[in-house]
Amino acid sequence: xxxxxxxxxxxxxxxxxxxxxxxxxxxxxxxxxxxxxxxxxxxxxxxxxxxxxxxxxxxxxxxxxxxxxxxxxxxxxxxxxxxx
Amino acid sequence: xxxxxxxxxxxxxxxxxxxxxxxxxxxxxxxxxxxxxxxxxxxxxxxxxxxxxxxxxxxxxxxxxxxxxxxxxxxxxxxxxxxxxxxxxxxxxxxxxxxxxxxxxxxxxxxxxxxxxxxxxxxxxxxxxxxxxxxxxxxxxxxxxxxxxxxxxxxxxxxxxxxxxxxxxxxxxxxxxxxxxxxxxxxxxxxxxxxxxxxxxxxxxxxxxxxxxxxxxxxxxxxxxxxxxxxxxxxxxxxxxxxxxxxxxxxxxxxxxxxx
Numbered sequence: 001x002x003x004x005x006x007x008x009x010x011x012x013x014x015x016x017x018x019x020x021x022x023x024x025x026x027x028x029x030x031x032x033x034x035x036x037x038x039x040x041x042x043x044x045x046x047x048x049x050x051x052x053x054x055x056x057x058x059x060x061x062x063x064x065x066x067x068x069x070x071x072x073x074x075x076x077x078x079x080x081x082x083x084x
Numbered sequence: 085x086x087x088x089x090x091x092x093x094x095x096x097x098x099x100x101x102x103x104x105x106x107x108x109x110x111x112x113x114x115x116x117x118x119x120x121x122x123x124x125x126x127x128x129x130x131x132x133x134x135x136x137x138x139x140x141x142x143x144x145x146x147x148x149x150x151x152x153x154x155x156x157x158x159x160x161x162x163x164x165x166x167x168x169x170x171x172x173x174x175x176x177x178x179x180x181x182x183x184x185x186x187x188x189x190x191x192x193x194x195x196x197x198x199x200x201x202x203x204x205x206x207x208x209x210x211x212x213x214x215x216x217x218x219x220x221x222x223x224x225x226x227x228x229x230x231x232x233x234x235x236x237x238x239x240x241x242x243x244x245x246x247x248x249x250x251x252x253x254x255x256x257x258x259x260x261x262x263x264x265x266x267x268x269x270x271x272x273x274x275x276x277x278x279x280x281x282x283x284x285x286x287x288x289x290x291x292x293x294x295x296x297x298x299x300x301x302x303x304x305x306x307x308x309x310x311x312x313x314x315x316x317x318x319x320x321x322x323x324x325x326x327x328x329x330x331x332x333x334x335x336x337x338x339x340x341x342x343x344x
Contacts, residue, residue: 023096034104043105067096079105084092 117158126154173234270297276315
């Protein structure tokens with residue numbers, strides 16, 4: 001016993017499917033000076049062509065990434081560039 | 085979305101990645117001061133002690149026997165500094181004291197005779213410090229002779245940007261007209277030479293008068309020990325001046341030559 005009742009003759013049933021959002025991933029972290037331990041502001045962080053810069057607390061944030069494997073680059077004048 | 089193939093695997097949801105960046109080794113350069121101070125009002129031409137030229141100098145006011153000069157202070161944007169160097173011009177006996185300011189205190193880094201006409205490099209004992217000021221003071225040890233002390237250049241060895249090219253010294257010119265002492269007529273084609281002695285070097289310049297008897301020597305030295313001028317012209321007694329006064333800027337010397 002279901003909800004759809006078919007009657008004699010042709011029956012039309014149009015339906016819409018709601019897409020499930022693809023899974024998303026966020027990436028965040030803090031960049032610090034390896035010697036002084038202090039946060040570094042203005043570090044250019046690049047992942048898959050997207051760019052952001054660390055804030056006064058050394059924090060950076062990416063959202064809406066597709067889960068997967070990435071290369072991420074941290075660059076700042078006066079520091080060795082870090083590629084992970 | 086194109087996915088780069090890297091080492092960081094980002095899973096659905098929140099991912100935390102904290103990193104440390106390694107500072108590059110700082111590059112040290114010889115840096116000229118960005119300014120000066122003369123708190124005791126005991127110096128003249130202070131700027132010439134950091135204009136990039138050892139030919140020019142700051143000079144102290146007269147320092148009495150058995151007395152210290154006023155300090156000449158050199159300023160720099162706070163910078164990690166490991167040494168300073170000085171080109172002094174004083175050869176007679178004296179004691180120079182060089183101090184640097186860090187942690188809010190003056191620290192003496194040199195107390196000795198400072199050789200003249202060469203760089204003296206002085207390291208900061210215990211290694212580099214963040215420094216914004218240095219100063220030099222001289223002592224006149226004589227019992228009766230007043231001294232004036234001269235500092236040609238002072239530089240910091242620090243982690244700042246390399247200095248701009250030195251400021252060119254002001255152009256100094258000597259010009260004038262050569263005429264016949266009797267008739268006052270201009271003498272064209274007179275030839276001459278000007279010699280200058282300064283420090284341990286000499287410079288010389290040739291001149292020829294034009295049809296109106298005018299001559300011009302550009303870009304001369306000034307504040308030299310001596311400037312000597314000789315001019316020859318056919319039919320005239322050779323003109324010699326063993327001490328032409330040359331000061332910064334324009335110097336005019338008209339010459340009247342005596343017929344033979």
